[in-house]
Amino acid sequence: MKYNYILILFLVLSTKAISQHISLDDDFKKDNRNLTFDKEDFKIYFDKEGMILENKHKENTKWTLINTDSDYDEIDFDIEASVTLIKSKSDEAGYGLVWACYKDNSNYHVVNLNANKQNKLYWYYNEKFTYDLKWTENKNIKNKKENKIKVSRRAQFVYIYINDELVVKSDNVSYYGSKFGFIVDAGTTMKVTKLKITEYPLSIDVVETFDPNMKMEKLPVSISSTEFEETNPIISADGKTIYITRKDCKFNIDSENDDIWFATKDNQGKWSDLKNMGRPLNNKGNNFVISSSPDNNTLLVGNKYAADGINTNGSGVSISSKTIDGWEIPKALEIKDYINKSKYVGYFLSSDNKHLLMAVERDEGLGLSDFFVSFIEDNGTWSKPVHMGNQINTKEDEANPFLAADGKTMYFSSNGHPGYGGYDLFVSKRLDDSWTNWSKPKNLGKVINSSSTELSIFLSAKGDKAYVGKSSDIWEISNTVKQDPVALIKGRVFDNKTKSILYTSIFYNDLKSNKELGKAISDPSTGSYSIVLPYGQRYSFMAEKEGYYAVTENVDLSNLNEYKEITVDLYLNPIEKGQTIRLNNIFFDSGKYDLLSESNAELEKLLKVLKDNKQLTIEIAGHTDAVGADNNNLVLSNNRANAVMNFLISNGISKERLTAKGYGETKFITTNDTEEGKQQNRRVEFLILEM
Structure with a gap:
């Protein structure tokens, strides 16, 4: 296909659309824009009804282009044109709309009609034609009567209508130039009675935190x-x-x-x-x-x-x-x-x-x-x-x-x-x-x-x-998109007795309901693990391995407001005589010994170990920090140890296998000078007496 073209410059001064804006609207009943053109093989002239494009060339297609001043990559738009075929040397000869043509005419789009009541839709880029639709029958096209062409761009989609009927929806467009006009094949004459371009804000809903100055x-x-x-x-x-x-x-x-x-x-x-x-x-x-x-x-x-x-x-x-x-x-x-x-x-x-x-x-x-x-x-x-x-x-x-x-x-x-x-x-x-x-x-x-x-x-x-x-x-x-904060809990898993690394499964639960929320494994070479916990609640997590008592830790993320990394090494105690195992997830109100519901998961785990190991006998030990009177702490620790023992007895464990004792302030494992130290000293443990 060969093209000769006449470029008529018509500048439409506009900035990026903020609201609906008509940038061009012409019925071509008068030559208001000095578009008249007269050469032997191609003429553009006006009569009382519109603009006539008469192509007398024997083989070359002709076109005329109007240059606007908008950035059509940055806005949505509607193009509305009304065209009529006056005569053509063959029923296959095309006429129609050229739209979004690039400045050097290397990229343009065409909606073409012909006397066979067919339409063709294509675009040209890098010396290559791409067809959204080759010549296809469209009974809606009117011969020697006015045909309305409409092109609507909404974000990445282009909708093309002929006489108000949708012909193609396409995303096969990557660039929108600023020239618009009309095209006629050799031996063809057409009349144009309307060209209207309406611009709209680009219909792309971008994240509120988008920063156009970001760099990749x-x-x-x-x-x-x-x-x-x-x-x-x-x-x-x-x-x-x-x-x-x-x-x-x-x-x-x-x-x-x-x-x-x-x-x-x-x-x-x-x-x-x-x-x-x-x-x-x-x-x-x-x-x-x-x-x-x-x-x-x-x-x-x-x-x-x-x-x-x-x-x-x-x-x-x-x-x-x-x-x-x-x-x-x-x-x-x-x-x-x-x-x-x-x-x-x-x-x-x-x-x-x-x-x-x-x-x-x-x-x-x-x-x-x-x-x-x-x-x-x-x-x-x-x-x-x-x-x-x-x-x-x-x-x-x-x-x-x-x-x-x-x-x-x-x-x-x-x-x-x-x-x-x-x-x-x-x-x-x-x-x-x-x-x-x-x-x-x-x-x-x-x-x-x-x-x-x-x-x-x-x-x-x-x-x-x-x-x-x-x-x-x-x-x-x-990344500017705000996510809900999470904590990355990471560490290594060890045998508490030998301090060797362990290859284990790690489970994490909702502390209150004990519902399992996820599972991880530790690296068999390094013992390292990590889990991700979203904000808003308290969690328990534990490493579990056959032959070991599953040590449980807990973390409170109720008030987490930003990403946080927490390192917690997990030490598993082998189930054998003489091992002292801390029950980390046993909870009481301050100064009281009534077991809270968050303790159920830990208690159920201890219960299962006792049921699976029928010969196991244990001493349950309660400990306090240094806050309060010595005697009061001794009584409190004893009552808390008994609360755990009574739970086990009420769930079928023989009293002969259990001993409860309070040690009060007599067995600190760390300093009482920090809140973290006090928390570690306030604990319930059990000692394996017999296997």
Whole structure:
């Protein structure tokens, strides 16, 4: 297709739209803008009804363009035009509207009609034609009568109407130029009776905390290389380990497929070089990490793995944990009634390891891929996916969910919510425990998002930094979205007698209800663990291992108002004669000995140990701090020890196996000069007398 064009400059002075604004409105009954043009093969002239474009050239298409002065990347708009075909040398010859043409005419969009009652919609960019619609029959088109063309841009979507009928909805537009006009094929004459451009504020709901001055910084070449493509950044809860997917790399196990690589950050904030994860996480297929548990000892990974750890076993999602021998071969998750009609899928495993988010296409959805959630069941399988509601889901594609450490703030990619490009990144907040009630999604703004495609974002538990895969590189940017505060509880697990490290499970519960909220494991090499606890309540957490009494700690996050890291080492006591074991989660009101309900979990645990070990006899010991009279403290400690003993007796433990004794202030384990020291001295313990 060859083009000759006449460029008529018409400046419409306007600033970025604050409210609805008509920037151009002409019925062309008079040549008010000096548009008349007269050459042998192309004429523009006016009669009492409108502007006539007469193309007498034998083969070249002609056009005329009007230059406005608005930034159409930054606003929404409606273009309304009325055109009539007067004559054409063939029924296939086109005529119509040129819109959003770039300044040097290298990028433009066309709505074309012809006498065959057909329409064609295309755009031209980088010397390439892209068709939203090739010549297609449209019985709504009127021959030699006025036809109305309307183009509406709302965020990333363009709606094109012919005679008030929607012909195409498209997101296949990445740039909006400031020139508008009309186009006629060779041997064709058309009349224009209207061109109106109405501008609106850009209909993108951006997060209130968006800062346009933020800068994205590419991670160092040790991670974001110049040689290979790196995507899909996954950051650990403590922000010190990053997993990425490296594509088309000669150092991958299979150079034609993707591999998982990782790097660590030292105490000075410097990232190490990337290292290949090796087998079994990398095999002959495409390998990638989806999410990491807070302890960084369990990874959710893409696809299914064969039992040999070398080959793939189809699409799906798998999980792998560290063992004494290294990472185990990933095991496929079993999801009830799992169906996905799309060739794409996205997953995320929540910090508590109990909620599996997924982007899949199912009959229960609104159209293309939607967000669903599955819940872990007692047997380790996952429930049938539940649709997550119409607030975050659209008729278009939702992709790559990421649930922040607070368990409520979800970041995701979508091309269905108003954005700047094909896919943008958004954030929404879960409003209740139904998993279907979410706040209105907010766009993360035009620093993170662009006119191209943004598909993934990941944050550490602190939530101050976001990591984004963009243009084959890994980028870091400050996160301005406020999440609910969380505490990262971390430490190591030891044998209290030998002080050797232990490989154990760590459970954390609601202290009041004793409801289990999540599970972690300690690193088999270092004994380290970490768990993430949201603000607003009191928690208990304990390490549990066969042959040991599970030591329980507690933390009160009722008034937590910012991210906090708390180090708590856990010491497990072997269940053997002579061991003294502290009952950390036994609670009394000040100066009283009535057991509070928050003590039930600890009491039930002690009860189970006694029932499982029939020969076990113990002494229950009560201790106080130095506050108060010595005699009063002795009586109080004795009463508290008896309260624990009476609970055990009332639940079936023989009195002959139990002794209760109060020691008052006689056995301090630390100073009484600090509140923390006093708290440690106020304790209930039991001593194993016989096994």
